[in-house]
Amino acid sequence: MYTNCTFAVNDRVATLTVNRPDKLNALNAATIGELEQAIVEVTSRDDIGGLIVTGAGKAFIAGADISELAKQTPVDAKNRALRGQRIFAMFERSRKPVIAAVNGFALGGGCELAMSCHFRIASEFAKFGQPEVKLGICPGYGGTQRLPRLIGKGRALQLLLTGEMIDAAEALRIGLVNQVLPAADLLPRADALLRQIMANGPLAVGMCIEAVQYGYDAPLDEGLNLEANHFAILAGTQDMREGTAAFLDKRAPAFTGR
């Protein structure tokens, strides 16, 4: 049951739309719970191959709900951060592809959720920022950790310390998003990208995500060993037999995820 979000599945592509447009899709506790519900559905349902995350109206997500933050104690704040971090990590660790289609404001927790997706595309109207310092707080859903990993320490610190908003063109220039499109083309492009990924071997896609996710912060030797092990595991799958046989037979592969 979704109240603050909508969740729809169309021919194996799920779309999660945060839907509190009158509050610019701000993440209150209930909405964060629905994000968890959605990512659990995506990872557990066999009829879903990938996920698009987007927002209704002029915002993607304008951050955590400031009316809830205003009342929090240090204990509440710690619990809030840990809960959000745990749920956002589920998006990042999903072995099914997750694309953020950023349609508008992606601020604070919105920018952090977008960064927890596997990659981001944006409409020309998207705006990004980590404005927490303007409220006298710091990011709590991974912004201080994922932003420097994605765009580099100096650029991340500039965004984190100034709290400034950047437009889609600047987000593209610094590598925060992979592509900027006219608004009407955003969701069709996300859908096409997911379908391109989903046409590949699903076990192989999952292994790529895992190797990048777990190898990224590991020493190179450990990451390379992880990759070699994943390469070996995939050699035992029907999908590898099918993918290589289809190439040699000059036909399209029919992957089963086995």
Ligand code: COA
């Ligand atoms: N939490 C709670 N409510 C929020 C919100 C948030 N993060 N962001 C926007 N809203 C609410 C506004 O309070 C307003 O509600 P109201 O109509 O009941 O007064 C409504 O959404 C529309 O926002 P508004 O500020 O009027 O829109 P705008 O187009 O003038 O400005 C922003 C857009 C994004 C620049 C502005 O809303 C903003 O700065 N939001 C906060 C961003 C932020 O600091 N996020 C990080 C939180 S940790």
